[in-house]
Amino acid sequence: MACIEARGLRKAFGATVALDGVDLRVEEGRILGLIGPNGAGKTTALNAILGLIPYQGELSVLGHDPWAERERLMRDVSFIADVAILPRWIRVSQALDYVAGVHPRFDRAKAEAFLAKTTIKRTSKVRELSKGMVVQLHLALVMAIDAKLLVLDEPTLGLDILYRKQFYDSLLNDYYDHSRTILVTTHQVEEVQDVLTDLMFINRGRIVLSCSMEEIESRYLELLVHPDNLAAARALGPIHERQVFGRSILLFDHADRDQLAALGEVRRSSIADLFVAVIGNQAGQPGGAAR
Amino acid sequence: MNTPSNAVPGSHADSQGIAGPPMLRTRPMYWSVRRELWESRSIYIAPLVVMALVLFGSLISMVRLPGRMETLPAHDPAVEQALIRVFSIAPAPIMLATFLVGVFYSLDALYGERRDRTILFWKSLPVSDLTTVLSKASIPLVVLPLIAFVLSVATLGIMLVLGTAILLASGLSPATLWAKVHFFQEPLIMIYGLTVHALWFSPIYAWLLLVSAWARRTPVLWAALPPFAIVVVERIAFGTSHFCSLLRYRVTGALEEAFGINTSGGGVGHIDQLSQLTPLTFLSSPGLSIGLVFAAAFLVAAVRLRRYREPI
Numbered sequence: 001m002a003c004i005e006a007r008g009l010r011k012a013f014g015a016t017v018a019l020d021g022v023d024l025r026v027e028e029g030r031i032l033g034l035i036g037p038n039g040a041g042k043t044t045a046l047n048a049i050l051g052l053i054p055y056q057g058e059l060s061v062l063g064h065d066p067w068a069e070r071e072r073l074m075r076d077v078s079f080i081a082d083v084a085i086l087p088r089w090i091r092v093s094q095a096l097d098y099v100a101g102v103h104p105r106f107d108r109a110k111a112e113a114f115l116a117k118t119t120i121k122r123t124s125k126v127r128e129l130s131k132g133m134v135v136q137l138h139l140a141l142v143m144a145i146d147a148k149l150l151v152l153d154e155p156t157l158g159l160d161i162l163y164r165k166q167f168y169d170s171l172l173n174d175y176y177d178h179s180r181t182i183l184v185t186t187h188q189v190e191e192v193q194d195v196l197t198d199l200m201f202i203n204r205g206r207i208v209l210s211c212s213m214e215e216i217e218s219r220y221l222e223l224l225v226h227p228d229n230l231a232a233a234r235a236l237g238p239i240h241e242r243q244v245f246g247r248s249i250l251l252f253d254h255a256d257r258d259q260l261a262a263l264g265e266v267r268r269s270s271i272a273d274l275f276v277a278v279i280g281n282q283a284g285q286p287g288g289a290a291r
Numbered sequence: 292m293n294t295p296s297n298a299v300p301g302s303h304a305d306s307q308g309i310a311g312p313p314m315l316r317t318r319p320m321y322w323s324v325r326r327e328l329w330e331s332r333s334i335y336i337a338p339l340v341v342m343a344l345v346l347f348g349s350l351i352s353m354v355r356l357p358g359r360m361e362t363l364p365a366h367d368p369a370v371e372q373a374l375i376r377v378f379s380i381a382p383a384p385i386m387l388a389t390f391l392v393g394v395f396y397s398l399d400a401l402y403g404e405r406r407d408r409t410i411l412f413w414k415s416l417p418v419s420d421l422t423t424v425l426s427k428a429s430i431p432l433v434v435l436p437l438i439a440f441v442l443s444v445a446t447l448g449i450m451l452v453l454g455t456a457i458l459l460a461s462g463l464s465p466a467t468l469w470a471k472v473h474f475f476q477e478p479l480i481m482i483y484g485l486t487v488h489a490l491w492f493s494p495i496y497a498w499l500l501l502v503s504a505w506a507r508r509t510p511v512l513w514a515a516l517p518p519f520a521i522v523v524v525e526r527i528a529f530g531t532s533h534f535c536s537l538l539r540y541r542v543t544g545a546l547e548e549a550f551g552i553n554t555s556g557g558g559v560g561h562i563d564q565l566s567q568l569t570p571l572t573f574l575s576s577p578g579l580s581i582g583l584v585f586a587a588a589f590l591v592a593a594v595r596l597r598r599y600r601e602p603i
Contacts, residue, residue, distance in 0.1 A: 047601075070419075071417050071418065071419040072417070074416055074417040074418075079411075081412070081415070085409055085411045087409040088407070089329070089330055090329065091329075094329055098322050098325075098326055101318055101319070101322030102317050102323070102417065103317065103417060
């Protein structure tokens with residue numbers, strides 16, 4: 001059974017179409033990054049998956065219809081929206097009491113153990129904690145829940161680099177166990193590059209790219225061209241070209257590695273560059289697919 | 292799967308048979324109510340402050356008492372009147388305070404969580420919208436009346452001890468004081484009065500909760516303007532004021548139906564006799580059943596609205 005399965009998922013707010021017929025399938029045990037520019041429909045997609053908004057089309061999360069069965073679904077799904085949603089008045093001990101009181105899959109000892117590694121005091125209120133500590137607290141609560149799906153919407157927004165690094169380290173080392181599925185949206189693409197197993201680009205309510213990270217590495221190659229070979233390289237049909245220090249870097253989809261190596265230095269493409277290439281190409285051609 | 296029993300998730304077995312550790316027993320309703328008490332501490336602090344003020348006022352009044360009892364004969368009606376007055380008005384401010392707290396609490400209950408975006412956190416946990424709305428409704432309908440009762444009884448008890456001590460210290464007999472206080476009657480009347488008002492006012496609280504689930508800003512205005520508009524339009528269009536009398540009946544009707552008091556006659560008399568209670572009239576009054584139907588409808592609408600609502 002797929003963890004998330006959507007067919008023709010559509011959501012409009014008045015005249016604005018936020019999701020325009022999204023098809024997606026996320027298998028169990030994957031770490032999927034949903035990447036897109038502002039207003040691409042990321043949060044709308046997550047909200048639909050979490051049962052927070054009604055939608056058109058078919059959507060099944062862990063075999064449930066999220067909108068009809070949100071409360072049932074939330075026993076198996078954990079969710080961190082962003083750092084601002086923990087109530088500012090709540091004490092750390094109260095947050096632990098409350099989640100333990102309402103969540104059947106919450107392991108309090110696990111949360112306490114995680115908190116013990118931080119400097120967060122049980123008696124502190126959330127309003128007294130720094131932004132980074134609030135994320136640590138939320139992560140402690142969520143990691144202690146034995147969930148099948150964890151949804152993270154910009155979880156590290158506004159955090160400094162130390163906390164961001166720590167966040168993904170904790171997630172991978174202490175939480176992820178290959179049977180859980182993690183769905184994360186973020187602007188900091190370079191940060192999740194080594195974390196993800198799958199990548200999905202969304203733009204204007206449509207999925208414009210969807211593949212595994214292995215596939216990305218074999219499919220997309222970047223070529224730092226020798227100036228002499230520029231014309232020959234361009235003839236191979238790069239999907240994107242940029243200049244760095246006066247030298248051209250061309251991005252190829254499905255190109256022959258050996259053929260490229262003859263023209264310059266070949267390396268794997270970063271998600272950030274791929275994102276710019278795919279989404280940037282879209283800017284001029286509405287609705288056009290990048291592949 | 293999504294049966295009405297979803298108010299108590301975890302109590303019924305996981306019929307999907309998904310593997311995992313055993314589900315722990317959870318009490319979402321209990322913890323939701325506790326959460327409200329953590330967040331809105333005014334629920335008990337405001338009545339406590341009023342109680343302190345009442346005790347302060349009665350202390351002054353009772354300190355003056357021996358002096359007046361010395362100048363007047365022990366069984367002079369004026370002394371009895373003074374005693375009765377102090378004791379009979381003491382619970383009223385406390386009950387009024389809990390009513391006001393209930394109004395402001397209800398107006399903010401489903402609005403505040405959207406304004407501060409915490410609704411996303413609450414909705415990330417397996418607590419249904421029904422449980423959430425019912426837990427919030429239970430604050431003005433159950434928790435606040437209970438607080439009013441406990442604090443009122445405590446106030447009367449403390450006042451009795453204080454009064455006795457002051458009278459004894461001045462060499463006077465507290466017999467008159469004790470003869471005037473009805474130990475069992477007063478709490479009974481209070482329980483009855485608080486229950487009656489919780490039921491009678493339930494559509495008011497439910498309406499405020501509904502508005503707080505709906506309004507994008509200033510729920511206070513949205514709660515007050517529609518009734519006001521109906522009154523004004525009715526007055527101008529038909530020259531009548533049925534809706535206005537309806538609202539007045541909703542505010543004062545409980546006294547009429549439950550205590551047989553005619554409020555249109557002016558001042559509300561003091562209730563100190565069990566014989567003044569008219570529970571059968573109250574229970575059979577259409578005003579009660581219609582009110583309860585409206586309260587239920589408003590709460591159902593609030594549950595539906597919370598399902599759709601996003602942070603503002």
